[in-house]
Amino acid sequence: MDQQRELVYKDAAIMLRDGRVEFAMPLTRQEIDTWVFDLDNTLYPATSNLFPQISARMGRFIASRFGLETEAARALQKQLFRAHGTTLRGLMVEHAVDPHEFMDYVHDIDLSGLAPDTALTEALAALPGRKLVYTNGSRRHADRMLGHLGLAEHVAGVFDIADAGFIPKPDPAGYHALITRFGIEPRRAVMVEDMARNLQPAAALGMATVLVCTGNDWAAEGAAGDWIQHRTDDLAGWLAALPGG
Numbered sequence: 377m378d379q380q381r382e383l384v385y386k387d388a389a390i391m392l393r394d395g396r397v398e399f400a401m402p403l404t405r406q407e408i409d410t411w412v413f414d415l416d417n418t419l420y421p422a423t424s425n426l427f428p429q430i431s432a433r434m435g436r437f438i439a440s441r442f443g444l445e446t447e448a449a450r451a452l453q454k455q456l457f458r459a460h461g462t463t464l465r466g467l468m469v470e471h472a473v474d475p476h477e478f479m480d481y482v483h484d485i486d487l488s489g490l491a492p493d494t495a496l497t498e499a500l501a502a503l504p505g506r507k508l509v510y511t512n513g514s515r516r517h518a519d520r521m522l523g524h525l526g527l528a529e530h531v532a533g534v535f536d537i538a539d540a541g542f543i544p545k546p547d548p549a550g551y552h553a554l555i556t557r558f559g560i561e562p563r564r565a566v567m568v569e570d571m572a573r574n575l576q577p578a579a580a581l582g583m584a585t586v587l588v589c590t591g592n593d594w595a596a597e598g599a600a601g602d603w604i605q606h607r608t609d610d611l612a613g614w615l616a617a618l619p620g621g
C-alpha cells in the first residue's frame with residue numbers, strides 16, 4: 377500500500393497557508409473515465425436535513441422493534457453504528473433484522489424541502505466519463521433521490537448495499553466488488569464521499585479521492601488522513617472548475 381501511495385502522491389504535496397501539507401494529485405477531466413459518487417450528504421447537501429430524517433426513522437424503527445423509549449432507542453442506534461459501521465449492519469448481525477424491511481422504512485422520507493440541483497446536474501452533464509453511485513443505502517432510495525435531484529440521466533449505474541453483500545463501506549470487500557462489476561480501472565477513477573474514512577479503501581486501490589466537507593463530526597473522522605487528496609464544500613462548483621474542460 378505504501379508503494380501505491382507513493383505513486384499516487386508523487387509530486388502532489390502542496391503546503392497550505394496554515395502550514396499543513398495537502399496532497400492533491402493533479403486531476404484533469406481527461407485522466408478520469410469513471411466517477412464514483414456516494415449518495416447521502418454527497419450528491420445532496422447535508423444542510424438539506426434529509427439525513428436527520430433517515431436517522432430519526434432508524435431510531436423509530438428500533439424503538440418499535442425492541443419496545444424502547446426514544447432515548448434508549450437512540451443509544452442503541454448509536455452503539456450499533458459505532459460497532460458495525462452502519463446501524464443496518466448492527467441490526468442484521470446482532471438482531472437478525474431483515475435489511476429490506478429496515479431500508480424501506482428508514483428511506484421513506486419527505487423530499488419536499490429539497491429542490492432539484494440544477495448546478496450539480498449541469499456539472500455532471502459537462503463532466504466526461506461514466507458516473508456511478510456507490511451507497512450504503514438501498515437502490516430504491518438511490519433511484520428516488522437521483523430522480524428527485526434531476527441527476528438520474530447522468531448516472532450510469534448504482535451499486536447499493538445489497539450489491540455489497542450488506543457489508544457497508546469502508547469494508548474493502550465492497551470496493552473490490554464494485555470495480556469488478558463495472559470493470560473500473562482504479563487509476564482512472566475518482567471517488568467522491570462525505571465520510572472521510574470511506575475514501576481510504578478507494579485510495580488504497582489507486583483511485584483519486586475527493587472529500588465533500590459537511591461539518592458533521594462523524595463524517596470528518598479520518599479527514600486528516602493522507603488518503604484524502606481533494607476537498608470541497610461545493611461539489612458542483614468543484615466539478616465545474618476541474619481543469620481540462
Ligand SMILES: [Mg+2]
Pocket residue numbers: 414415416417418569570571
Ligand atoms: Mg454519505
